[in-house]
Amino acid sequence: MKEKDSLVFNDFYEYEDEIHEACGVFGVDNMDNIDVSRLVYFGLYSLQHRGQESCGIAVNDNGQITGHKGMGLVAEVFTEKVLDRLEGKAAIGHTRYSTTGGNSLENCQPLIVNYKDGRLALAHNGNLINASKIRLDLENHGAIFQTATDSEVIANLISRNGLKCKDIEEVLKKTMDVIEGSYALVIMTQKRLIGIRDPWGLRPLCIGKLGNSYILASETCALDAVGAEFIRDVLPGEIILIEEGQLRSVMYEHKKPHSFCIFEHIYFARPDSFIDGASIYRARLEAGRLLAIQHPAEADLVVGVPDSGLTAAIGFSRQSGIPYGEALIKNRYVGRTFIQPSQKLREQSVNIKLNALKEEVDGKRIVLIDDSIVRGTTTKKIVQMLKNAGAKEIHMRISSPPVLYPCYFGIDIASRDQLIAANHEIEDIREIIGADSLGFMTVEDILKTPVGAPPNSFCAGCFTGRYPMKVPKEANKFSLDKC
Numbered sequence: 001m002k003e004k005d006s007l008v009f010n011d012f013y014e015y016e017d018e019i020h021e022a023c024g025v026f027g028v029d030n031m032d033n034i035d036v037s038r039l040v041y042f043g044l045y046s047l048q049h050r051g052q053e054s055c056g057i058a059v060n061d062n063g064q065i066t067g068h069k070g071m072g073l074v075a076e077v078f079t080e081k082v083l084d085r086l087e088g089k090a091a092i093g094h095t096r097y098s099t100t101g102g103n104s105l106e107n108c109q110p111l112i113v114n115y116k117d118g119r120l121a122l123a124h125n126g127n128l129i130n131a132s133k134i135r136l137d138l139e140n141h142g143a144i145f146q147t148a149t150d151s152e153v154i155a156n157l158i159s160r161n162g163l164k165c166k167d168i169e170e171v172l173k174k175t176m177d178v179i180e181g182s183y184a185l186v187i188m189t190q191k192r193l194i195g196i197r198d199p200w201g202l203r204p205l206c207i208g209k210l211g212n213s214y215i216l217a218s219e220t221c222a223l224d225a226v227g228a229e230f231i232r233d234v235l236p237g238e239i240i241l242i243e244e245g246q247l248r249s250v251m252y253e254h255k256k257p258h259s260f261c262i263f264e265h266i267y268f269a270r271p272d273s274f275i276d277g278a279s280i281y282r283a284r285l286e287a288g289r290l291l292a293i294q295h296p297a298e299a300d301l302v303v304g305v306p307d308s309g310l311t312a313a314i315g316f317s318r319q320s321g322i323p324y325g326e327a328l329i330k331n332r333y334v335g336r337t338f339i340q341p342s343q344k345l346r347e348q349s350v351n352i353k354l355n356a357l358k359e360e361v362d363g364k365r366i367v368l369i370d371d372s373i374v375r376g377t378t379t380k381k382i383v384q385m386l387k388n389a390g391a392k393e394i395h396m397r398i399s400s401p402p403v404l405y406p407c408y409f410g411i412d413i414a415s416r417d418q419l420i421a422a423n424h425e426i427e428d429i430r431e432i433i434g435a436d437s438l439g440f441m442t443v444e445d446i447l448k449t450p451v452g453a454p455p456n457s458f459c460a461g462c463f464t465g466r467y468p469m470k471v472p473k474e475a476n477k478f479s480l481d482k483c
């Protein structure tokens, strides 16, 4: 959850939700008599940062696919009693922030649907850019939808393709022929656990193993959480089929450029995760290091905005030699459902989540690091808060380039007219936020930060406006008669 930028609220929550995460997915094929529901529970717990609106677990108990899902955090939705009831040979789970579909119970995942060959459960991280066209086409051919999600479009296509294709590989490939956008999918049929990563590799998905049991997860931190060994990342366009402890890989033929979301490195993924060979922590340190070279400052202390700016602040401090310190204390116990304050209190609300450490700040020149500026209003409040606490100067440094464009691939960034950098020069932004100086990273530099990842393998569309595919008016390639 992003704690930024809109402290002039219509909605009290808005200030925490400037850039939204997409979703986290997790699945296990149980070959070791594992308590699958608890394993998925802990996997989801460690993927909570990817979405906090709702979550769910589906289990396959001898071919019976059932599940439990609800609004709220993993710890709120699942009780011991619920987990005891969810037994099975395989299970998948999901944590959600809604990028498509409304925020309501029927849109929670995993989706469980009936189709010709039985039942399947599906968990999706990403966003299809042609979902509404596909949906309309399906509806024109008699399909009925129960949710407002693009994920149900995928489930429906799988079901329809199953009527005509000879095997599951063909079904999935035919589905991938049609869908455009970002998707890391974990699917559970009565026989198999399936993982799919879109041909651009926009969202992460990795494979782990615990004993003889394969695990699929959005991030390696979820494998660590359950004590599983990391095997490898799912490749862009790869379909992983797991059945009776055997893993099979099938490649979807494509010529799409690998375009992993650079914002996962900047902000979304957990710092203890590795994605496509690169450490998230190291990428953020490197961002801070490069920022210190590009935008040095005369200062006494380097501090990060918790939590997203902390690692880059360490990198900046190490490169510049300016001591790293804590100047902002975050209240970690403020959940998403707290009592709405009065208008007067709303205006003071940043102090509910964040407070300045006068002791550390008073009389000092501060380098303040954050991962991004979207609207600018939270940044302005934080700068003001530090100045009120006695900071002599605030040198704001942003460990990403200016966000100039929206995202179409599952990350909910404000629209272009709300993006401060899309509407103001950097000097204007500095003035608006009240900082003494302001520096952003360059696109060139940010793309160097995921050390170990394949070069030129990133989407940076929200900084450049150049996306890995045509957006948002995509020709509708869908035909019901393809198989």
Ligand code: SF4
Pocket: 202, 260, 261, 262, 263, 264, 406, 407, 408, 409, 410, 411, 459, 460, 461, 462, 463
């Ligand atoms: S547009 Fe930005 S946030 Fe969206 S996938 Fe590309 S890099 Fe990530």
